Amino acid sequence: MTQATDSVTEADQIDTAYDTDYQAGQDNVQMLGMEVHNPVFFISAFLTVAFVVGTLMFPADAKSLLEASKGWAINNFDWLFMAGGNLFVLFCLALIVLPVGRIRLGGEDAKPDFSLNSWFAMLFAAGMGIGLMFWSVAEPVAYYTDWWGTPLNAEARTEMGAAAAMGGTMFHWGLHPWAIYGVVGLSLAFFAYNKGMPLTIRSTFYPLLGERCWGPIGHFIDVLAVLATIFGLATSLGLGAKQAASGLAFLFGVEDTISTQIGIIVGVTFVAIISVVRGLDGGVKLLSNINMALALLLLLFVILVGPTLAIAAGFGTTLTSYVENIVPLSNWIGREDEKFFHGWTVFYWAWWVSWSPFVGMFIARISRGRTVREFVIAVLLVPTLVTMVWMAAFGGSALEQVQNGIGELSGGIGEVSLAMFQMLENLPLHEITSFIGIVLVLVFFVTSSDSGSLVIDSITAGGKLDAPVPQRVFWASLEGLIAGVLLFGGGAEALSALQAGAITTGLPFTLVLILMCLSLYLGLRHERQVTGQ
Numbered sequence: 001m002t003q004a005t006d007s008v009t010e011a012d013q014i015d016t017a018y019d020t021d022y023q024a025g026q027d028n029v030q031m032l033g034m035e036v037h038n039p040v041f042f043i044s045a046f047l048t049v050a051f052v053v054g055t056l057m058f059p060a061d062a063k064s065l066l067e068a069s070k071g072w073a074i075n076n077f078d079w080l081f082m083a084g085g086n087l088f089v090l091f092c093l094a095l096i097v098l099p100v101g102r103i104r105l106g107g108e109d110a111k112p113d114f115s116l117n118s119w120f121a122m123l124f125a126a127g128m129g130i131g132l133m134f135w136s137v138a139e140p141v142a143y144y145t146d147w148w149g150t151p152l153n154a155e156a157r158t159e160m161g162a163a164a165a166m167g168g169t170m171f172h173w174g175l176h177p178w179a180i181y182g183v184v185g186l187s188l189a190f191f192a193y194n195k196g197m198p199l200t201i202r203s204t205f206y207p208l209l210g211e212r213c214w215g216p217i218g219h220f221i222d223v224l225a226v227l228a229t230i231f232g233l234a235t236s237l238g239l240g241a242k243q244a245a246s247g248l249a250f251l252f253g254v255e256d257t258i259s260t261q262i263g264i265i266v267g268v269t270f271v272a273i274i275s276v277v278r279g280l281d282g283g284v285k286l287l288s289n290i291n292m293a294l295a296l297l298l299l300l301f302v303i304l305v306g307p308t309l310a311i312a313a314g315f316g317t318t319l320t321s322y323v324e325n326i327v328p329l330s331n332w333i334g335r336e337d338e339k340f341f342h343g344w345t346v347f348y349w350a351w352w353v354s355w356s357p358f359v360g361m362f363i364a365r366i367s368r369g370r371t372v373r374e375f376v377i378a379v380l381l382v383p384t385l386v387t388m389v390w391m392a393a394f395g396g397s398a399l400e401q402v403q404n405g406i407g408e409l410s411g412g413i414g415e416v417s418l419a420m421f422q423m424l425e426n427l428p429l430h431e432i433t434s435f436i437g438i439v440l441v442l443v444f445f446v447t448s449s450d451s452g453s454l455v456i457d458s459i460t461a462g463g464k465l466d467a468p469v470p471q472r473v474f475w476a477s478l479e480g481l482i483a484g485v486l487l488f489g490g491g492a493e494a495l496s497a498l499q500a501g502a503i504t505t506g507l508p509f510t511l512v513l514i515l516m517c518l519s520l521y522l523g524l525r526h527e528r529q530v531t532g533q
Contacts, residue, residue, distance in 0.1 A: 020206070022214045024198035024463040034471040037462035040219055044226040044460060051231075052482055055497050059490035066500035073507040074346045081349040082332040084510045088179040091517050092380050095186075100524040101373030105186075106193040108531070112369035118285050121292040122366050122451075124383060129291065130236065130444035132173065132390055133437065134243055137409075138419035139172070140165045140395035141402055145412040149339030152328060162399050166314065167321025170391055171329045172345065174322060174384045177352040182379040183513055184360025187520045189367050189375070194527055198463020199364065201225045201357055201512075207522040208515060221512060222459050225357035228509060229459075230479060231502035232355045233452040237483040238495045240445045241265045243417035247438040250421045251431060258491070262484045268442055269480025272449035276472045284451050291443045298436050299393055305428050306397040314396030318388055350506030353513060361455040365465070372524065398423045449479055 028035045036042070055062040074081075095101055104110055112119070142148060143165035146156035151168030154161045187204040197203035202218030209217060241261040249256040275283030303311055335341045367375055398419070402410050407426045413419060424433045453476040460475075461467040486494035 020197070020211060020214075022198070022211070024200075024461075024465075026462060028462050028464070034468055034474065035461055035464070036471070037222075037460055040222045040226065040462070041460040043219070043223050044230075047223070047227060048230060048478070048482070051498075051501065052485060055486060055494050056489040059493045059497065062490075063493045063497040063500070066497045066504065069504045070350075070500040073504055074342055074350060077507055077510075078342060078346045079332045080510055081346050081353070081506070082330065084353075084514055085176045085180065085349050086330050087514065087517065088183050089175050089380075091521075092179045092182050092376050095376050095524075096373055096380075100528055101371065101376070103190075103194070103372045103524060103527050103531075105189045105370055105372070105375065106368045110193070110369040112367075114285065114366055118289060119366060119370075120378065120382065121288040122284060122447075123363060123379065124288075124292060124386065129295065130240060130441065130448055132387065132394075133420060133441050133444060134239070134416070135169075135173075136391055136394040136420070137398040137423045138413055138416045139169045140391070141398050141409055141419060142413050143168050143340075144399055144402060147413045148343050149337060149341075151337065151340055152325065153337045153340075162403070163317050163321045164325070165399065166318040166391065166395055167325045168329065168340070168344075169395055170318050170322040170388060171326060172348045173387050173391065175326075175380060176330075176349065178380045178383050180349075180352045180356050180513065181359045181363060182376055183516055183520070184356045185363030185367065185379060186372065186375055187516050187523075188361050188364035190372075190520060190523055190527075192364065192463070193368050195523065199361065199465060200459050200463035201361075203463065204516050205519050207519045207526070224505060224509060224512070226456055226459050228354040228356075228502060228505040229358040229452055229456055230475075230482070231498055231505070232351075232358065233449060233479050234482040234486070235495060235499040235502055237265060237268065237445060237449060237479060238487050238498070239417075240441055241268070241483070241487070244438055244441050246415065246417040247421050247434060247441065250418055250425075251434045251438070258488060262488055264442070265480050265484045265487070268445050268449060269476060269484075271446045272453065272480070273473055273476045275446060276450040276453045276476045277469055284447055284454070287443055287447050287450075291440060291447060294436055294440055294443075298433060298440065299390060301429075301433060302393045302397055302424075302427065306393070307400045310400045311393050311396045314399075315389065315392035318392050318396075322388070347503065350503045350510075353506040353509050354502045356509065356513065357459075358452045358455050361458065362451045365454070365458075394420070394423065397427070401426055449476060453479065 027038050029038050114122070143150050144156060144161055150156055150161060151164045151171075154164030188199060188201070191197045191203045191206065192199040195206070197206060200222055202213045202221050205213045205218070205221070212218070241264040244264050245254070245256045245260045248254040248260065254260060275287055277283070329345065332341075363379060370378070398409055401407050401423060408414065408422045409419065420437055421434050424430045424437060427433065453472055456475045457467050457472050458465060461471065486498055490497070
C-alpha cells in the first residue's frame with residue numbers, strides 16, 4: 001500500500017510540472033477581422049515584407065549574401081545536419097519499440113479524426129508528394145550520368161552506378177526526412193492533445209523551459225518556424241510554377257514565360273484560398289484524396305506499360321542499395337564524394353529541417369487519436385515503402401531509357417523541370433499521362449499551400465485552431481504574392497535567394513529539433529507515470 005501511495009504522490013508531483021495558466025490565443029489582438037498573436041504575427045510579417053522588398057531592390061546582392069550564408073552553414077555544419085538526421089531516425093525507431101509507444105494522442109479514449117486512407121493521403125500530399133513529382137526521374141538520372149556528383153563516388157553509367165543512383169536517391173527521400181517530420185509532428189500532437197497546450201512550436205519545449213516558453217525565447221522559436229515555412233512554401237510554389245509551365249510548353253506548346261508562370265501561381269493560390277476557407281475536411285482532405293488517386297493511377301500505368309520486369313528488379317536493387325549504403329551515406333567523416341555530399345545530402349537535410357515546422361504541424365493536426373507507435377510507423381515506415389515503389393517505377397524507367405539510349409534523357413539532365421515529361425514521352429499515351437502529371441504537380445502545390453497556410457495561421461494565432469477565415473486567406477494570399485512578386489521582379493536570382501534563406505534557417509532549427517527530442521521523451525515518460533499507459 002505504501003509503495004502504491006508513494007507512486008501516486010510521485011506522479012502528482014511530476015504532473016505539477018505541466019500546470020500552466022497559459023491558454024491558446026492569450027496574447028492575441030483583434031485586427032482587420034483577424035485574431036493575431038502579439039508579437040509573433042507582427043515580427044514575422046515585418047521580416048517577411050522586409051526580405052521581399054530587399055530582395056526586389058537588390059536581387060543579385062541578396063542572392064550572393066544568402067548563397068554565402070547557405071554555403072557557410074552547409075560546409076561548416078555538415079556534421080550537425082548529418083548527426084541530427086541520424087539521431088532523429090534512431091529516436092523514432094526507438095519510440096516504436098519502447099513502452100511509450102502505447103500512449104494515445106489525445107488520451108486513452110481519443111478516436112482518430114480521419115480514416116486510415118484519408119490520413120495516409122494527407123500525410124503524403126503535404127509531406128513530399130510534389131518533391132517526388134519533381135525529382136523521382138531527375139535525381140537518379142543526375143547521379144547515373146554524374147550531372148553533379150555521384151553517391152560514394154560510384155562510377156557513372158555503370159551497373160554499380162545505376163544501383164548507387166537509386167540507393168542514393170532513396171536515401172534522400174526515405175527514413176531520414178520522414179523522421180525529421182515525425183519528431184516535430186509527434187511533439188506538437190502530444191503536447192497539444194495530451195497536455196492541453198497551444199498547437200504551436202514553443203509548446204514542445206515546456207518540459208525544458210517551463211513558463212519561459214511563453215516569453216521571448218518562445219517568440220523567437222515561433223517566428224523562426226513561420227519564416228522557414230513561408231520561405232519554403234513560396235520557393236516551392238515558384239519552382240512548381242516553373243515545372244508546370246515547362247510541362248505545358250512541352251505538351252501543348254504554351255510559351256514558357258514569366259507571365260505563364262505567374263498565371264499558374266495566381267491559379268494555384270486562388271484554389272488554395274478556396275480550399276483553406278473550406279477547412280481540413282472540405283479542402284485539404286478532399287484534394288489529398290483526389291491527388292493520391294491520380295498518383296496511384298499514374299504509378300500503376302508506368303509499372304504496367306513501362307519496363308515492368310526492370311521496375312520489379314529495380315525495386316529489389318533500390319532496397320538492397322539503400323540498406324547496404326545507408327550507413328556509409330549517413331557518415332560525414334572522411335567523405336570523398338564532396339559534390340554529392342554537400343551539394344545533395346546536406347542540402348536536402350537542411351531543406352527537410354526548414355520544412356519540418358510546416359509538415360510536422362500539419363501532421364499533428366490530422367493525427368489525434370493515433371497511438372505513438374501507430375503514428376511513428378505511419379509517418380516513418382509506410383511513406384518510405386511507398387516512396388521506394390514510386391522511385392523504382394519512375395526512376396527505374398528513366399534509367400532504363402538512359403541505358404538504352406532512348407529519348408532526350410539519354411543525353412543526361414538538361415532542364416530538371418522537364419525530366420518527368422521526357423520520361424513519359426517514351427511511354428504509350430504520353431499526352432494523357434503528361435497532362436495527369438501537370439495536374440498532379442498543380443494539386444500537390446495547392447495541398448501544400450493550403451495546409452501550410454493553416455499551419456502558419458495556427459502559429460501566428462498563438463496556437464488556436466479556429467482562427468478567423470480572413471486570417472487563413474491572408475497567409476494563403478501572401479505565399480502566392482511572395483512567389484509571384486519575386487519571380488516577376490527578380491526572376492531566378494530572387495527565387496534562389498529565397499531558397500537559400502529557407503535553407504539557412506535549417507541550421508538553427510536543427511538544434512531546435514534535437515532539443516525537441518529530449519523534451520518529447522521527458523513528456524512521454526511523464527505521461528506513462530501519470531496515466532499508466
